[in-house]
Structures are given as structure tokens and as C-alpha cells.
Amino acid sequence: MCDLMPASQPAEKMGKMKKLRRTLSESFRSIGDGHKICVTKMSTRSCQGTDSVIKPLDTIPEDKKVRVQRTQSGFDPFEKPASQPTSPKFGKADSYEKLEKLGEGSYATVYKGKSKVNGKLVALKVIRLQEEEGTPFTAIREASLLKGLKHANIVLLHDIIHTKETLTLVFEYVHTDLCQYMDKHPGGLHPDNVKLFLFQLLRGLSYIHQRYILHRDLKPQNLLISDTGELKLADFGLARAKSVPSHTYSNEVVTLWYRPPDVLLGSTDYSTCLDMWGVGCIFIEMIQGVAAFPGMKDIQDQLERIFLVLGTPSEDTWPGVNSLPHFKPDRFTVYSAKKLRQAWNKLGYVDHAEELASRFLQCFPKNRLSAQAALNHEYFSNLPPRLWELQDMSSIFTVPNVKLQTESGDSIQVCSRKNSHGKASCGSKH
Incomplete structure (x- = not known):
């Protein structure tokens, strides 16, 4: 059986309660115009011997009432919050728009796409996941290696999106090979x-x-x-x-x-x-x-x-x-x-x-x-x-003076300069 704890003496119990109330009262600081919250046992006595700070709302002046009302929470834990429009984020499938298919391989399809986050063109490498086979190891290896490679001459991996059906690697878009x-x-x-x-x-x-x-x-x-x-x-x-x-x-x-x-x-x-x-x-x-x-x-x-x-x-x-x-x-x-x-x-x-x-x-x-x-x-x-x-x-x-030359018989010149708007400006030779 559990041991019974001895009943506390009434006087000792009242002393402890008073001490607890005093400690808690001192721990609060003023709000409003110098008023203090007084912790009492169902009492309206003031901490400073004045009228109680716990008053009905209709007895509080309007300027103070506004302040008090602002502290009240209108949150209902059982009410669903109103849906708010959210901005597209990295790592989400709906953050990218597919524009056209660029190619298809044995385990992946590559699309030209556009980021809804920053408006830039991207290449979406969509890898199909087979439930019985899991994620293709080549995809895991490619993603894990590219995450750590940052170089001008290595394609940049922007984002990785994992859903139940697909793994999508989001690369910078490069227009040709x-x-x-x-x-x-x-x-x-x-x-x-x-x-x-x-x-x-x-x-x-x-x-x-x-x-x-x-x-x-x-x-x-x-x-x-x-x-x-x-x-x-x-x-x-x-x-x-x-x-x-x-x-x-x-x-x-x-x-x-x-x-x-x-x-x-x-x-x-x-x-x-x-x-x-x-x-x-x-x-x-x-x-x-x-x-x-x-x-x-x-x-x-x-x-x-x-x-x-x-x-x-x-x-x-x-x-x-x-x-x-x-x-x-x-x-x-x-x-x-x-x-x-x-x-x-x-x-x-x-x-x-x-x-x-x-x-x-x-x-x-x-x-x-x-x-x-x-x-x-x-x-x-x-x-x-x-x-x-x-x-x-x-x-x-x-580096100055480093640029591609126009190829013989070229009808599409590779851009090597930018115009005043910062966009690539290319000439053509037919």
C-alpha cells in the first residue's frame, strides 16, 4: 500500500500560501500607468492598500480598456485558421512550372522549367520512383555529390524535391550542350x-x-x-x-x-x-x-x-x-x-x-x-x-579579352556580351 502523507497544520498551511502569494506578486511588474497585478485568494484587496486593480471592464476608463482588451487572446484552438496565400518556397514541387520536355532517359525525364520563387529558368530532372525498387542509386549519388560541388564549370544544383512518386533535381538551365x-x-x-x-x-x-x-x-x-x-x-x-x-x-x-x-x-x-x-x-x-x-x-x-x-x-x-x-x-x-x-x-x-x-x-x-x-x-x-x-x-x-569567336557558317552566335539592360545580346551571322 501507498504510504499516507500526514495532514499539514492549518496555521503552517496558511503561512505557506501567504508566502507564495507574496512571492508571485513581487515577481510581476507594472503594466499601464503604474498599476500592479496582485495575486490574491479570491480577493479584491490592493497590493498597495488602494482599490483593487481587478475591476469589471465597464469601470475601466476607455484609454485603459483598449490596453486591457489588446492583451486578451482571441485564439480558439479548435478553430481552423483562415487560409492565407503563401509565397512559393524552395523544396516544393509547386514552386516550379514545367515548360517543355528536353529529353528522356532510362530512369529520368528532363524538362525546361521556370522557378516561381525568382522567375529564373531551370532544368528539372524528374526521376521516377518505383515503389518496389525505391530511389535509383544513380540519382542518390548524383544529388549527394552535386550538393557539395560549387564551381563555374560544374552545373549548379539549385534544389531537390522528393515526393512519393518522384525525385526531382532542379538545376540551373543551360541552353545547349x-x-x-x-x-x-x-x-x-x-x-x-x-x-x-x-x-x-x-x-x-x-x-x-x-x-x-x-x-x-x-x-x-x-x-x-x-x-x-x-x-x-x-x-x-x-x-x-x-x-x-x-x-x-x-x-x-x-x-x-x-x-x-x-x-x-x-x-x-x-x-x-x-x-x-x-x-x-x-x-x-x-x-x-x-x-x-x-x-x-x-x-x-x-x-x-x-x-x-x-x-x-x-x-x-x-x-x-x-x-x-x-x-x-x-x-x-x-x-x-x-x-x-x-x-x-x-x-x-x-x-x-x-x-x-x-x-x-x-x-x-x-x-x-x-x-x-x-x-x-x-x-x-x-x-x-x-x-x-x-x-x-x-x-x-x-577576364578581359576572353570571348568565343564566331564559328564558320554560324547562324546562331554564342552570346559573349550584355546590353545596357544586363541581358545577353547576340548578333547573327548567316
């Missing part, structure tokens, strides 16, 4: 533009490689070109952080034409050199106007095209090649290495271009030039020195 740009200007790009695009590509790669992130899917479609000529790395769905050495990477990465021979031969132990092969392929495609190694059949055909130019590898030229899963010497024709200009003649028209391309297109992965080292190659020696001093978020086009 390098593939479309080259399609509009066949036969190779202006040499000066190639140099500026390549510099920006290397700048973005150097940034992510220093953070131990591999892109793993470099191709012209994943390099966006803004209306000011900025090149931005995009589509990090296959990107992966490599903080420690790993032997568990998939060799099913990189579109076939831009996939390096070590990956084609089954290697899963690769690092930043994986991306640098893709840089070499894209560099040649910009200069020559055609893909460097456009395999038409399968991996075997792709490797034959590579070996035809760079030479069939051996243990002498590529230590460890015989141990790769798919390398069988008797399956490949033995070719000797050629000068790159024999395969792509326009490399010979630009100072130092052939030498730089050859540093990227090395069959032996460890021989490939890094992005940071490539930025200091002599090929870029005629660019303004200030380009190497820019902050991460600064565009190369903030």
Missing part, C-alpha cells in the same frame, strides 16, 4: 573556341579530381554550353567518390566511344586517368569535327580502332596488360603506333595540339596527363595569365 554545338558547326570548331572549351573542361575536372571524385561518363552530351560560352560538367549519375583505393568499380561505365582501353579490357581498378582518356577523345572531336574512335559494332571493334592509331599494346608498352580479363593477344591485329596527325590532320594546324592530345590518349593509364598538369601545358600559353588566378565560382569570361 557540346554535342549539339558541334552538330551546328560541322567540320571542327574554331581553334580558339576549342582552346577555351578544353580549358574549362580541365578546370572543372581538376576541381572534382582534387576532391577524389571521378565523373566516369565524359562525352559531349554531358558538357553543357551556356549562352555566354561557359562549359559545365553535367550528369553525375555515374560519378563516384574515390576516397580510398578500390577494386570493386564497374567496367560498365563511359559511353563506348569515350571509354578507355583499360576499361574496355575489363579493368575495374582505375582512378582519375579514366576521365582523362575521355578528355582526349573530346579534344580531337572538337578540332577534327568527327569522333576520335566511333566504334560501330562492339567492344572488339572499339579496341581495334584504338589500336590502329595508338598501336596494339604489349607488356613492354603497357605493363600488366596481359593480366586484364579481356586481353587475348591472338584476338587483336598487331598494329604499330602512328603520329596522331596521320589520323586527325587538323591537329597539325594548331601549335602544341598534337602533343597535348597524345598525352591524354595513352593506352597505359598511368601515363595519361592529369587535369591539373594539362592546364599548365604549353598549348594554353597564349591565354591571359589571370585565368589561372580565378576563384572557383568565377567564369573565365570575366
Whole structure:
């Protein structure tokens, strides 16, 4: 049984109550014109011996009544508050308006959209969620990596919207990509533009490689070109952080034409050199106007095209090649290495271009030039020195005299200046 507490003595109890009332009374401060609230036991006695401050409302002067009435709460906890119009907010699906579909992939659809928050154009990458499969891992990886990447040459992730049916990644809107740009200007790009695009590509790669992130899917479609000529790395769905050495990477990465021979031969132990092969392929495609190694059949055909130019590898030229899963010497024709200009003649028209391309297109992965080292190659020696001093978020086009040239036969000139209203102003050449 519970112990019974002894009854308090009446006198002792009254003393405690008086002490409590006095303490509480002293804790309140004046309101209005010097009046004080007095805590009493159902009493109208004043704390100062004057008339009570607790009076009926009709006996309070009008100027005091207004003050008292303002302190009364009209809130009813059981009454629903009146709906108030709210401004669109980030992180909400209704904050963005879809304008048109830009493309569709195996697990996502990309729309051109508009933000209702600030009126800016955005790209909405809507990823369909299957209830039984959950969120695609590529989407999770892309979102988690891009949240921490802030660079002028990497597409900016503005917002993430998660609903039951979809995961939407909201990116800055960039109006075209390098593939479309080259399609509009066949036969190779202006040499000066190639140099500026390549510099920006290397700048973005150097940034992510220093953070131990591999892109793993470099191709012209994943390099966006803004209306000011900025090149931005995009589509990090296959990107992966490599903080420690790993032997568990998939060799099913990189579109076939831009996939390096070590990956084609089954290697899963690769690092930043994986991306640098893709840089070499894209560099040649910009200069020559055609893909460097456009395999038409399968991996075997792709490797034959590579070996035809760079030479069939051996243990002498590529230590460890015989141990790769798919390398069988008797399956490949033995070719000797050629000068790159024999395969792509326009490399010979630009100072130092052939030498730089050859540093990227090395069959032996460890021989490939890094992005940071490539930025200091002599090929870029005629660019303004200030380009190497820019902050991460600064565009190369903030440097005076850095601008894209009009492409030959160009009908849509990439904007490189702004008018007095701050909007892009473009001329056209037909």
C-alpha cells in the first residue's frame, strides 16, 4: 500500500500560501500607468492598500480598456485558421512550372522549367520512383555529390524535391550542350573556341579530381554550353567518390566511344586517368569535327580502332596488360603506333595540339596527363595569365579579352556580351 502523507497544520498551511502569494506578486511588474497585478485568494484587496486593480471592464476608463482588451487572446484552438496565400518556397514541387520536355532517359525525364520563387529558368530532372525498387542509386549519388560541388564549370544544383512518386533535381538551365554545338558547326570548331572549351573542361575536372571524385561518363552530351560560352560538367549519375583505393568499380561505365582501353579490357581498378582518356577523345572531336574512335559494332571493334592509331599494346608498352580479363593477344591485329596527325590532320594546324592530345590518349593509364598538369601545358600559353588566378565560382569570361569567336557558317552566335539592360545580346551571322 501507498504510504499516507500526514495532514499539514492549518496555521503552517496558511503561512505557506501567504508566502507564495507574496512571492508571485513581487515577481510581476507594472503594466499601464503604474498599476500592479496582485495575486490574491479570491480577493479584491490592493497590493498597495488602494482599490483593487481587478475591476469589471465597464469601470475601466476607455484609454485603459483598449490596453486591457489588446492583451486578451482571441485564439480558439479548435478553430481552423483562415487560409492565407503563401509565397512559393524552395523544396516544393509547386514552386516550379514545367515548360517543355528536353529529353528522356532510362530512369529520368528532363524538362525546361521556370522557378516561381525568382522567375529564373531551370532544368528539372524528374526521376521516377518505383515503389518496389525505391530511389535509383544513380540519382542518390548524383544529388549527394552535386550538393557539395560549387564551381563555374560544374552545373549548379539549385534544389531537390522528393515526393512519393518522384525525385526531382532542379538545376540551373543551360541552353545547349557540346554535342549539339558541334552538330551546328560541322567540320571542327574554331581553334580558339576549342582552346577555351578544353580549358574549362580541365578546370572543372581538376576541381572534382582534387576532391577524389571521378565523373566516369565524359562525352559531349554531358558538357553543357551556356549562352555566354561557359562549359559545365553535367550528369553525375555515374560519378563516384574515390576516397580510398578500390577494386570493386564497374567496367560498365563511359559511353563506348569515350571509354578507355583499360576499361574496355575489363579493368575495374582505375582512378582519375579514366576521365582523362575521355578528355582526349573530346579534344580531337572538337578540332577534327568527327569522333576520335566511333566504334560501330562492339567492344572488339572499339579496341581495334584504338589500336590502329595508338598501336596494339604489349607488356613492354603497357605493363600488366596481359593480366586484364579481356586481353587475348591472338584476338587483336598487331598494329604499330602512328603520329596522331596521320589520323586527325587538323591537329597539325594548331601549335602544341598534337602533343597535348597524345598525352591524354595513352593506352597505359598511368601515363595519361592529369587535369591539373594539362592546364599548365604549353598549348594554353597564349591565354591571359589571370585565368589561372580565378576563384572557383568565377567564369573565365570575366577576364578581359576572353570571348568565343564566331564559328564558320554560324547562324546562331554564342552570346559573349550584355546590353545596357544586363541581358545577353547576340548578333547573327548567316
